[in-house]
Amino acid sequence: MASTSLLLGLLSLSFYAALASDNTWFQANDYFFSGRHMASNTSNAIGSKLTPVSVAQIPGLNTLGVSMVRIDYAPMDINPPHTHPRATEILIILEGSLEIGFVTSNPDNCLISKILQKSDVFVFPINLIHFQRNVGYGNAVAIAALNNQNPGVNTISNVVFGAKPDISTDVLAKAIQLDKNIVANIQSKI
Known part of the structure; x- marks a missing residue:
């Protein structure tokens, strides 16, 4: 009886010690990043600026299979044609109007495009060439989420x-x- 109580006591202590130690590998800064609310400088040759949120900024994303990017566009400027070889992208417009599009693969090479407004959402399938262009007279902002912690970009x-x-x-x-x-x-x- 005493040995059973002692065993239960030790198990209880080890259970609480395990709970307490589980939290030690969590670091708040590994799961938090600030600064995506500020507009980026778009004074470059293409007139857009991408601000990523990936494993480099939030180490806690490691192995979770997600990343995102804020994209700022100057009036009438672009995010040039590119691909993500390891991810599908979903884009939501936060501000402005964007012409977006992607091209299907060979042999069709069909352009699928649309003008998006604030709060519209569009999906770019994995590894297809796609682009965005600000068609408004003011700045535009979008957030893209990708289903890979390292989606790559070409x-x-x-x-x-x-x-x-x-x-x-x-x-x-x-x-x-x-x-x-x-x-x-x-x-x-x-």
């Missing part, structure tokens, strides 16, 4: 014209049907 112009080392101008000129000098000029800008 901005099409950067991938094609900014590869290191460069993709041969002969190859790109033939593929895109442009003069080699035009291809070389684009490569020098990216």
